[in-house]
Amino acid sequence: MAKKVRKIEPVKQKVILELQPKKRVCAYCRVSTDSREQQNSFSAQVEYYKTFIGKRDDWEYTGIYADEAKSGTQVKKRDEFLRMIKDCEDGKIDMIITKSVTRFARNTVDSIEAIRKLKALGIGVYFEKEHINTLSEKSEQMITILSSLAQGEAESISTNNKWAVKKRFQDGTFKLSDPAYGYTKDEDGNLIIKEDEAKIVRRIFHEYLNGKGSYVIARYLNDDNVPTIRSAEEWQDSVVKEILQNPIYEGDLLLQKTYTTEVLPFERKTNKGELPQYFIENNHEPIITRKEGRMVRDIYEYRRNQMGVDDSGKYQNRYEFSSKIICKECGNIFRRQKIYIGKPYEKIQWCCVQHIRDISKCSMKAVREDIIKETFLTMWNKLLSNHTDILYPLLESLKNLRTDHEQEEEIKKLNNRIMELTEQSHILSRVVSKGYIDSAIFIERQNALTVELEAIKKMRNQCLDDNGYEKEIVGTVRLLEIIRYNPEIIEKYDENLFIHTVENIIIGENSEITFKLINNLELTEYYGK
Structure with missing residues (x-):
């Protein structure tokens, strides 16, 4: 009996075409430098893909995702790339066209991860230069090899650049590309004093030596409308601290305070002993004396010890209200303050930072810490006593509203x-x-x-x-669990209970304190009433 062979035509593409007649296609472009030639290339790519996709009758043009003047070594830095992936996940795209593997990503891990994610969604990426469609067989192996070569090239360039910089560190010939505040560069790249800024640097050091803290110094600089560093909106205490700790103002130069990681994705990190540093003494003209610099360091170290700061720069005794209290009037956070210092009735209060800077911009008054704790105690006991009438119906409603x-x-x-x-x-x-x-x-x-x-x-x-409503549901369930394990009315403020149940405190007028709980439920109390 003769064998009868019947060909079974592929049906997936046929069914997809019936359900969705045209394939929704987008293009991804990237220009990695700021040069004029590359900018022209950017515009050309956008126009090219718009025409290329529009010519196909079976394709539907869905737009161009183009990252301009961004690095390809890290996907997370490319906003358009991430938006494209999100649109793919939302079912808005069926295919992506891009020039080459190196234009898509130079980080092998990110590249393969993105391709696999898209492949699982049934979305292919077509690389024109390599003639590879990621939905075809053996495509991943080839893309892995090409991506690895591209990543290796990027890492090799980075290594060569770092070697050249290190050599200049060792020779003492390294020139700062961006001089510190108070300095500028001459024609040969040497540091010279910029007198208008140096005057502010001297003021910062003198005020610190006279007992003012970095926060107060920053506030006075803002009050006097002193021009900020690199066009920032205002002076910050962190910037003042950085100036006070920089040996550049004594005429010395400390190099390699930061470093870039060896492999992709490249990250800039503070050098805490991982790599050698290079200290060049008497490199340039100083703005302050060495005696002033030494005295500032001594005061700074003493204050750190008094405030309980560890070697990593973090406060050992971080307050539970830090960054959690928000002003209802202006939206800024509240800052911790001590009042009546040294008196038997010394108190701690929290005050809006905008009110501290300029009372005309925010009239919100400070609130004593003990009042906030008492008010939380009242709110929690009320919620505890009525949780069956509040949280259970709320949970049911949230599930219905999903x-x-x-x-x-x-x-x-x-x-x-x-x-x-x-x-x-x-x-x-x-x-x-x-x-x-x-x-x-x-x-x-x-x-x-x-x-x-x-x-x-x-x-x-x-x-x-x-x-939706996932956070609200999870938070409500968590509150019910906390109540189940703590069913008794509490008579004393519990810091751990506050930390685990409250997301924010909103201070309003007329003695109003609103507690926003972890499920976004807001409960308001009025202290002193």
Whole structure:
């Protein structure tokens, strides 16, 4: 008997075309420098892909994602790239076209991770230069090799650059590209004093030696409208501290205070002993005397010890209210202050930083810390006593609100269609088992059902993912757990309880304190009433 061979045509593409006639295609472009030639290249790429995609009848143009003047070594720095990936996840794109593997990413890990994520979504990336479509067989192996070569090239260039910089460190010939505040450069790249800025540097050192702190110095500089460093909005205490600790103002230069990691993704880190540093004494004309610099360092170290700062620069006794109290009037955070220092009735209060800087811009008054604690105690005990009437109904309502009526109807329709397709698949299996249809026809129809079923499930899952209120539900469940393990009325403020239940405190007028809990529920108390 002669063998009968019947070709089964691929149905996935056929079904997809029936469900979605045109493939939605976008392009991704990147220009990695700021030169005029590359800017022209950027514009040319945008125009090229717009025309290229528009020529295909079976493609639908969905736009250009173009990162301009950004590095390709780190995906997280490319806003347009990340937006494109998000649109792919949202089902808005079916295919991506880009010039080459090096234009897509020079970091092998990021490149492969993005390609695999897109491949799992059924979205291919076509690299024109290499003629590779990521949905084809063996594409990942080739892309891995090409991406690794590109990454190796980037790392090799970085290593060579760092070697050259290190050599100049050792020779003492390194020239700062961006001089510190108070200095500028001459024609040969040597540091020279910029007198208008040097005057401010001397003022900062003298005021610090006279007992003022960095925060107060910054505030006075802002009050006097002193021009800021590199056009910043205002002077910050962190900038003042940086000036006070920089040996450059004594005429010395400390090199390699920071370093770049060896492999991709390149990261800039503070040198805390990982690499050698190079100290050049008497490198340039000083702005302050060495005696002044030594005295400032002694005072700074003494204050650090008094405030309980460890070697990493972090406060050992961080306050539970730090960065959590927000001003309802201006939106700024509150800062901790001591009042009546040294008196028997010494108190701690929290005050809006904007009010401290300029009372005309924020009239919110300070609030004593003991009042905030007492008010929290009152709020928590009320919530504890009434949690069955507040949190349980809230949790039920949040679960009901996760989907609106239209979403609910859409999910119901998609579920019904999934049931229909599943039933059709079962019927088809029973028919072929009894020999009523040819196996080849069964395979073709079964594949078609599978493809459509996957598409419907994807749509259903997307509707479920967009229903929201996840944080509120998780936070409410967490509050109920905390209450279950702490069911008794508390008589004394509990710091741990506050930390685990409150996200923010909002201070308003007329003695109003609002506690925003971890489930976004806001409860307001009025102290002194």
